[in-house]
Amino acid sequence: MRRAYWQRRYLAALNAAEARAAAAAAAPSPWRLAFGFTNSIDRIVSLDGHTLGSLARREGAGPDTSLRDRPRTPAELLSRLLDFVRSGEGGEIWIADPRLGDWISAHFRGRSQVGGTGVRGANTLASLGFSTMLHVTTLPAEQAALIDNSGRVAIPRASGLETPRSAMRPEDPLMEHFIFEFQAGMTVSLATETVVAPRANRVIVALDPVNFRHPIDPHYIDAVGDPAHRVQWALVSGYSQVADVTMCNARIDETVTAIRRWRQRAAAPRVHLELAAMPGAKVLATVLERLAPEVDSIGLNADELSSILSLRDTRTPAGAEATVSVLAELRSRLRVPRLSLHTQLYCLSLTPDDPITEQDALLYGSLVSGTFARRGDFPSPADLRQTLAPDESCATGLEFERTLASHQKWIDGVSRQADLWLVFIPTLAVSHPATTIGLGDSFTAGVLAML
Numbered sequence: 001m002r003r004a005y006w007q008r009r010y011l012a013a014l015n016a017a018e019a020r021a022a023a024a025a026a027a028p029s030p031w032r033l034a035f036g037f038t039n040s041i042d043r044i045v046s047l048d049g050h051t052l053g054s055l056a057r058r059e060g061a062g063p064d065t066s067l068r069d070r071p072r073t074p075a076e077l078l079s080r081l082l083d084f085v086r087s088g089e090g091g092e093i094w095i096a097d098p099r100l101g102d103w104i105s106a107h108f109r110g111r112s113q114v115g116g117t118g119v120r121g122a123n124t125l126a127s128l129g130f131s132t133m134l135h136v137t138t139l140p141a142e143q144a145a146l147i148d149n150s151g152r153v154a155i156p157r158a159s160g161l162e163t164p165r166s167a168m169r170p171e172d173p174l175m176e177h178f179i180f181e182f183q184a185g186m187t188v189s190l191a192t193e194t195v196v197a198p199r200a201n202r203v204i205v206a207l208d209p210v211n212f213r214h215p216i217d218p219h220y221i222d223a224v225g226d227p228a229h230r231v232q233w234a235l236v237s238g239y240s241q242v243a244d245v246t247m248c249n250a251r252i253d254e255t256v257t258a259i260r261r262w263r264q265r266a267a268a269p270r271v272h273l274e275l276a277a278m279p280g281a282k283v284l285a286t287v288l289e290r291l292a293p294e295v296d297s298i299g300l301n302a303d304e305l306s307s308i309l310s311l312r313d314t315r316t317p318a319g320a321e322a323t324v325s326v327l328a329e330l331r332s333r334l335r336v337p338r339l340s341l342h343t344q345l346y347c348l349s350l351t352p353d354d355p356i357t358e359q360d361a362l363l364y365g366s367l368v369s370g371t372f373a374r375r376g377d378f379p380s381p382a383d384l385r386q387t388l389a390p391d392e393s394c395a396t397g398l399e400f401e402r403t404l405a406s407h408q409k410w411i412d413g414v415s416r417q418a419d420l421w422l423v424f425i426p427t428l429a430v431s432h433p434a435t436t437i438g439l440g441d442s443f444t445a446g447v448l449a450m451l
Contacts, residue, residue, distance in 0.1 A: 039138070
């Protein structure tokens with residue numbers, strides 16, 4: 001019964017999103033969503049246990065949780081990868097030596113895709129009919145060729161808004177990230193043990209001196225603040241690329257200045273901070289302390305929630321009611337109006353705004369993300385409808401809903417919490433995902449399009 005109910009709610013959210021995109025496109029001046037800040041080329045590698053095991057045995061590597069610094073050798077890199085596989089967790093690994101990047105290129109083959117929360121979000125919404133504005137740190141030919149060129153992705157330059165092809169800068173360096181994705185049950189035979197992945201996930205390995213500096217283009221800041229461009233939401237992200245706290249503080253200074261400038265105009269854009277796996281506790285603490293009070297919304301996944309809680313030596317909550325309590329306390333401490341958690345089974349938001357609008361946004365984001373997982377590419381509206389076919393996917397997280405309903409005054413995933421709304425949805429299950437890369441980015445894009 002509940003599965004059928006949520007299937008109807010997903011369909012209603014999709015219908016509402018299609019109508020919203022059509023109305024925006026028909027307007028003389030469509031409203032936009034702005035996406036910043038970092039971008040790259042992702043070389044996506046689908047790991048197989050045989051290849052990983054063979055390389056690990058040859059290099060003398062094995063899972064090692066003690067390797068927290070940047071790996072310097074193939075053995076250290078493989079040991080970090082195996083640690084992630086064994087835990088089933090996702091994360092990011094930063095490398096400093098270009099020779100290690102050359103070793104990865106020589107031993108792993110992958111397909112190319114745009115990388116970075118902002119550019120993936122812009123591409124996602126462009127494919128679904130929404131207009132976007134995109135910040136780029138570099139834009140060489142290969143990067144520009146992978147960005148939607150339909151006219152729905154605009155890149156600000158001194159001359160105005162341009163398409164990715166016309167804004168291309170051939171002299172820019174190409175920033176590559178290697179993304180290793182693994183499926184649940186992948187088995188790696190080592191000399192001393194056998195490692196089995198408990199669930200599907202991905203690990204990002206980056207050597208990226210440009211995004212490490214996190215440069216912010218003043219033309220983008222000006223364009224977002226221009227009322228003529230009708231920017232509804234501005235996403236700020238990419239701080240996970242900045243491992244140096246001093247550099248991170250400098251970029252946050254620029255971001256805060258931009259946000260405060262945007263807020264000075266009428267109909268100012270709301271600002272959403274999307275977290276990511278940070279390069280260290282100090283960077284994470286700095287981003288939260290300085291940016292959270294400046295934004296309207298923060299989004300995070302389960303791994304990122306665990307990292308935040310570890311800053312205070314707090315364990316990740318085990319049950320539904322404990323999760324709600326932790327989110328409420330975190331939202332209060334961060335002083336942010338909206339806080340949203342997205343996991344593989346469910347999504348939860350605490351918001352002062354209309355709960356049905358919030359729920360529709362979460363449903364649409366989950367549908368976009370599930371479709372991206374099913375296809376392994378940016379989806380069209382027709383692709384979203386195919387994902388809702390009963391033989392393609394089904395609602396999950398229903399047990400979490402039942403548990404919450406036993407503790408809360410709960411009506412169809414909505415509960416009043418003092419001066420806030422607690423909003424729940426079950427996510428969509430995709431049994432054999434074509435990819436695990438970019439799912440959070442596509443989810444965030446779908447959500448912001450509907451808020």
